[in-house]
Amino acid sequence: MRGLDEGALRALVPRVLAGLVRRGEDFDAAEDALQEALLEALRVWPEHPPREPGAWLATVASRRLVDARRSEVARARREEAVHAEPFPPQSAVGEVGDDTLFLLFCCCHPDLAPISQVALTLRAVGGLTTREIADAFYVPEATMAQRISRAKRTLHGRRLDQPGDLAVVLRVLYLIYTVGHGGRVDLAREAIRLARQLTLATEEPEARGLLALMLLNHARRAARLDAEGRIVTLDRQDRSLWDAREIAEGVRVLQSALALERSGRYQVEAAIAALHDDAASAAETDWLQILAWYDDLVALTDDPVRQDPAAVLARAVAVGHVLGPAAGLRETDRLQEAIGDRYRWHAVRGHLHELAGDLPAAGAAYAEAAHRATNVAERDHLVRQAARARA
Structure with missing residues (x-):
């Protein structure tokens, strides 16, 4: 045209x-x-x-x-x-004058289910076709078309004077980011683009924290998979492949958020990611600081074991690196009754056993984690971990 x-x-x-x-x-x-x-x-x-x-x-x-x-x-x-009379935007960003952001908040309407919020955001705000969204979620185009149609039917007849609040928008953007980097559309980049627009319209530090978290994690994308498409864990990644410019931007954004002294989950997670990115090698990782940030992270919820099991398990790994593998394993023992049926619990146990030099126990834990994993790539990775430990 x-x-x-x-x-x-x-x-x-x-x-x-x-x-x-x-x-x-x-x-x-x-x-x-x-x-x-x-x-x-x-x-x-x-x-x-x-x-x-x-x-x-x-x-x-x-x-x-x-x-x-x-x-x-x-x-x-x-x-x-x-x-x-036309209504003013009633979102947390206030009078931003940016219609794209207003539409983003409308797509995150509280009456919509999370998956519908994500699909409608990508369709209306991201400008992606239904086929592109379906490819990104690995579902048939007809299935995604139905989801989008249901979302629009839910909003039918509403004046949209009560769009979703900022916390919901941040959650939707993070969900878009974590969906994956495959397919014909890089959803991670799309989420980063939208988060950048959001930070220009609000002083809320958690918006900056989310952008920083995305940037600091996205910077490692080139090292996450080997030549055969297999997962490479953070401690074994080729750090020369990490995007130094993206890391530097993420750190700047994070510092501007922390300076406002209103800490939140995304800022804490970004601080942990920044410490990993700052280490020239896995051996130089500042686990003491990482453990301190994980302490702050689990303190953000009333019942972290049930409300945020991933953070609690990640903290157990940090404990293992700071206080020794035995201390980390004791942390997982404490969590067994609540989340011991999850594959990540067994995977963390495998890592801590390996850290302690107990390779037979590590192999058994990795094998149990692989048995329970539902994601094909993660299951294959855990099978290889088990075989390596047993060898």
Whole structure:
């Protein structure tokens, strides 16, 4: 399309859609109208490119919405929506003036299930196609289309004057990040892009903490898998493959968050990631500081064993490195009744036994973890760990 490349159009669509929704239009109807406007643009723009593509799309989409309102069935209800006063954004970012962020908060509406919040965010804010989202989640396109349709039906008729709060938005962005880096769309990069926009609109330190955490973890992406696509654990990664610029940015963002002295989960996790990234080798890891941060992390919840078992298990590993493997194993003994049925509990036991030099016990623990693992890549990795220990 002459005058506007695909990347610029992808960035433009969420802003136009958000402008329609902010005005009080129904989410589903607004998206349908915008799709019709895009089809019209494909026909008109090659010969008559507009000076203001966004305004052109908004005008054509608005006309389509007006045409739809002429339906006899819903005339009264839609006329009422037309004459209602437009509402201000009631999100934690306040008056940001960024329609993309407003749309992000609307997609995280509290009435939507987490998976629906993620799918709708990627579709409406990220500008991804249903097929791209389905590929990223490794589900059929039809399944993802149903999820998105259900989410839009849930929002049907709502004025969206109570979009999701900042904590929900942060959780959705982190879930998008952790879904994976495979497929034709790198969801990690998309989550980082959206988190960057969010930090420009709010002074909330947890937003910066989340961005820092993403950057510090994403910096290691090139070293996470070997040439055959197998998992490489952090202690065995080639650190020369880590992205030093991304690490430096993550540290800067984290420092700006910690300076506000309102600590939260994402900031603490980012601080732990920064300490791992700062070590030139696994042997030089500052486990004492890492343990202190894990102490802070588990203190954020009333019942960390049940509410945050991953953090408690990670703390047991840190205890093993600081106070010795026996101390770490005693920590896992204390956790056995509550979470001893999880594969990660057995994997941590395997690591601590290996740290202590008890390779037969390590092999047995890794094998039990592999038996319980559901993720194929993690299961294969644990099988190799068990075989290595036994050898």
